[in-house]
Amino acid sequence: MKPVVVLDTNILLDVLVFDDSRAHPLRAALMAGSLDAVATQKTLAEFLDVIGRQQFLLSQEKQDEIMFQWRSWSRLINDEVLDIAPWKCKDRDDQVFINLAYTLKPAMLISKDKMVLKIAKRAQKDGVVITSDHNRVFSDDFSLKTAEL
Template structure:
């Protein structure tokens, strides 16, 4: 019998998705968490994206959730593939470029998704989602909200055994 397992999708998760997984245990994000734990997703993270997540986990509004930020980041480190921060380089003639996000803080997620060859960037951020057509056209990256991502890659289906 031949192993015909589908390739594991490369994905970048915006900080708001990590917060849903780590702090809120959001039902919509549970299939993503389960897929990460099972190795059914190749989540990519850069030092800049991880640092933003570290800062976000320390926001005062999350204190009441009593999250152990170090343990949360250790879990993220276990389920992600670290890559270097992408270089901010000027666009070369004929080369793909990364569309600019209105919110400069979110540019790192777009650049990472492109540079790392991610198939998906999962976000709930309106400024990021607004760039979905341009990211698809210029970078071949699907920018999608979590529910669409779960449906598209069938995380809501039971894993094949």
């Protein structure tokens, strides 16, 4: 069974826009299809909004290419079927990522957002690993949890 992974917008930026070297193994796993990367229309819309911002200086063609790449790597889940996680994030825009990981548990949510990371200990008790480590999905502790189910 492939590990279920939810990537927050800032991690997607590392993988698809900034070419962050820390994200290279994650990118390779996404390209190989060895992860069950999941998204929803809301998470796609947020990512599209962010990469369209002036600060990134991305042409419409480049934005389309980036979105095509992410959609080709990810499995789309309907926002309407998401369970509501018992933990709330102070940043409402990030709640959809939390709910998505909670719905598909055991799952990993990779995010650098401080508000999301604050709920990591509580989430782990319910089968959701929240981390800022791009490559924690490859660690034995996460692989063992997903293999047991």
